Amino acid sequence: MKKILTVVGTRPNLIKITQFHKQAKAFGFEHKLVHTGQHFDHNMNDIFFQELNLPLPDFSMDVDKTSTITQIAGIMIELEKVCQSYKPDIILVVGDVNSTFAAAFVANKLAIKCAHIESGLRSFDKEMPEENNRILTDDIANYFFITEKSGLEHLLKEGKEKESLFMVGNTMIDTLVAFDAEIDKSSILKTLKLESQKYVLITMHRPSNVDIKEGLDKILNLIAELDGKFDVVFPIHPRTKNNFVKFGLEEKLNSLTNLKLIGPAGYLDFQKLIKEAKLVLTDSGGVQEETTFRKVPCLTLRLNTERPSTVEVGSNTLMHFDNEAILNQIDTIINGTYKKGQIPELWDGKSTERIFEVLSKIV
Numbered sequence: 353m354k355k356i357l358t359v360v361g362t363r364p365n366l367i368k369i370t371q372f373h374k375q376a377k378a379f380g381f382e383h384k385l386v387h388t389g390q391h392f393d394h395n396m397n398d399i400f401f402q403e404l405n406l407p408l409p410d411f412s413m414d415v416d417k418t419s420t421i422t423q424i425a426g427i428m429i430e431l432e433k434v435c436q437s438y439k440p441d442i443i444l445v446v447g448d449v450n451s452t453f454a455a456a457f458v459a460n461k462l463a464i465k466c467a468h469i470e471s472g473l474r475s476f477d478k479e480m481p482e483e484n485n486r487i488l489t490d491d492i493a494n495y496f497f498i499t500e501k502s503g504l505e506h507l508l509k510e511g512k513e514k515e516s517l518f519m520v521g522n523t524m525i526d527t528l529v530a531f532d533a534e535i536d537k538s539s540i541l542k543t544l545k546l547e548s549q550k551y552v553l554i555t556m557h558r559p560s561n562v563d564i565k566e567g568l569d570k571i572l573n574l575i576a577e578l579d580g581k582f583d584v585v586f587p588i589h590p591r592t593k594n595n596f597v598k599f600g601l602e603e604k605l606n607s608l609t610n611l612k613l614i615g616p617a618g619y620l621d622f623q624k625l626i627k628e629a630k631l632v633l634t635d636s637g638g639v640q641e642e643t644t645f646r647k648v649p650c651l652t653l654r655l656n657t658e659r660p661s662t663v664e665v666g667s668n669t670l671m672h673f674d675n676e677a678i679l680n681q682i683d684t685i686i687n688g689t690y691k692k693g694q695i696p697e698l699w700d701g702k703s704t705e706r707i708f709e710v711l712s713k714i715v
């Protein structure tokens with residue numbers, strides 16, 4: 353039996369691999385999971401294992417997270433040991449986080465084949481740590497599983513062999529499809545006393561928005577401007593929360609009367625919040641894709657996206673963090689003239705199956 357080792361480390365990684373075990377079994381592979389411990393607390397990690405029925409990791413790491421370097425180096429050292437004992441035939445790495453690059457690098461040095469899931473995405477913004485992780489990973493991986501047309505174009509432009517490129521769609525959407533009935537059962541709207549279509553969902557965690565006081569102030573002002581029109585639900589990322597405290601803005605945050613501030617939400621509650629929202633304001637990568645699948649208007653407060661199909665085909669719009677422009681765009685959503693999105697090709701819930709079908713031919 354051929355052996356596949358999948359490496360995960362963060363919340364979005366977990367959400368992208370929920371169907372891997374099932375499909376590995378269906379295609380006759382032995383499949384083991386490594387967790388690098390990049391995200392580790394209950395709200396960012398454990399709850400996803402519980403809700404998404406993920407098998408517990410076969411190998412878990414506890415590396416020094418004092419700095420990005422100690423973390424990446426620690427993951428590399430630990431993963432080398434795992435590879436030496438388990439001897440996988442191929443390593444699967446997912447997305448664009450530090451764990452993705454660290455694992456691809458180890459595979460490369462140990463001459464183990466590596467496949468990158470969600471390959472070829474580019475924001476062309478090297479200020480984003482994720483962009484560097486994507487480029488470095490794609491540079492040394494052997495097989496490339498691609499979620500959208502732009503990924504294919506970038507990899508071809510970068511000189512990859514056509515035979516190593518596989519347009520399979522988006523495994524994050526597989527999870528949405530697989531758990532749709534569970535998502536519908538979430539009682540989060542009732543718990544937060546929200547009415548469908550009468551609230552805005554907001555998530556913010558990119559350093560460019562939340563590591564500066566000005567960015568946090570803009571978020572507060574925007575929420576205040578929406579008072580009278582919408583309730584606002586803000587499942588706050590730990591990084592963002594810490595920065596509100598650091599910049600002395602916590603009191604102002606807590607004083608907003610139309611704001612429902614909650615911690616990072618579990619998968620099912622969060623997806624229910626997306627599904628029933630009038631619109632979503634975000635700087636997340638994954639949320640741009642999930643809103644596109646749901647055809648929920650999404651305003652992404654970034655100047656670029658590595659997921660252009662969500663803008664070209666889907667319900668997403670990129671925006672400067674300019675409150676007047678955002679409020680004007682929100683008016684188009686309220687009066688029904690905002691664009692109607694479509695679902696990109698192959699975002700149909702069967703991407704993991706396509707990946708393992710390919711693996712059954714190449715591993």
Ligand code: UDP
Nearest residue numbers: 364367587616617618619622636637638639
């Ligand atoms: N997510 C979640 N709870 C939250 C916020 C996000 O379950 O409170 C999910 C979201 O639906 C998406 C993933 O986490 O599937 C995206 O993660 P994040 O925004 O942290 O990372 P990015 O996609 O920007 O790399």
